[in-house]
Amino acid sequence: MGTAYKGTKEEVTALNSFIKFARAYNSVSARISRVFAAEKLTESQFGVLEAIYHLGPMPQKKLAEKLLKSGGNITMVIDNLAKRGLVFRKKTKEDRRYYWIYLTREGEKLIEKIFPAHVRLITDRLAILNEQEQLQFAQLCKKLGKYQEENKK
Numbered sequence: 001m002g003t004a005y006k007g008t009k010e011e012v013t014a015l016n017s018f019i020k021f022a023r024a025y026n027s028v029s030a031r032i033s034r035v036f037a038a039e040k041l042t043e044s045q046f047g048v049l050e051a052i053y054h055l056g057p058m059p060q061k062k063l064a065e066k067l068l069k070s071g072g073n074i075t076m077v078i079d080n081l082a083k084r085g086l087v088f089r090k091k092t093k094e095d096r097r098y099y100w101i102y103l104t105r106e107g108e109k110l111i112e113k114i115f116p117a118h119v120r121l122i123t124d125r126l127a128i129l130n131e132q133e134q135l136q137f138a139q140l141c142k143k144l145g146k147y148q149e150e151n152k153k
Contacts, residue, residue, distance in 0.1 A: 028125045035117050039110060044069060044077045046118075049086065049111040052103050059098040060089070086110060 002016040029043070036046045047067045052058065058066075064074035078101060081087040086107035089099040103111070126134055 028122075031125060032118065032121050035114055035121060039114055041114075042077070044073070045081055045086075046114075048074075048077055048081060048101070049103065049107055050115065050118075052087065052101060053108065053111045053115070057090075057100050057102040059095075059100055061098060063101055081107070 002019060003012060005012060005015055007015075033043060036043060041049075044067065048063060051063060051066055055066075060074060060078060061071070063078075064071055067074065069077070078087060078089070082089065084106075085104055088102050088104055090102060091098070092100055129137060
């Protein structure tokens with residue numbers, strides 16, 4: 001179902017594209033979120049664990065930028081992960097202005113446990129698209145995301 005809005009062709013096309021994008025994301029995300037929910041994690045908490053696991057410890061500010069989260073939001077996410085003993089904050093001698101976020105051994109074990117199921121689910125959910133379609137989809141999403149970052153208003 002598309003938009004019922006009676007605007008210009010450009011507006012209707014944009015709205016219909018956005019509606020389809022949002023519905024597809026919500027449909028896939030709802031199924032993938034079950035992996036996180038089983039471990040009592042939010043999508044943002046999973047994102048923090050996954051980013052640190054694959055990219056290594058990083059300043060809280062950089063983590064917020066990578067996950068497209070505000071400073072206040074990422075602070076709350078990290079606070080909740082720290083309360084569970086999954087991450088910890090540490091200031092470095094080189095730059096004492098920023099807290100660096102590290103995985104604890106428990107955090108590392110948890111992400112190692114749930115990440116494979118996450119990958120399988122994404123692979124399964126995107127299997128409806130062939131490899132070329134997935135590459136094209138990724139390219140279009142990147143183009144859309146870069147444009148948004150360059151034209152923040």
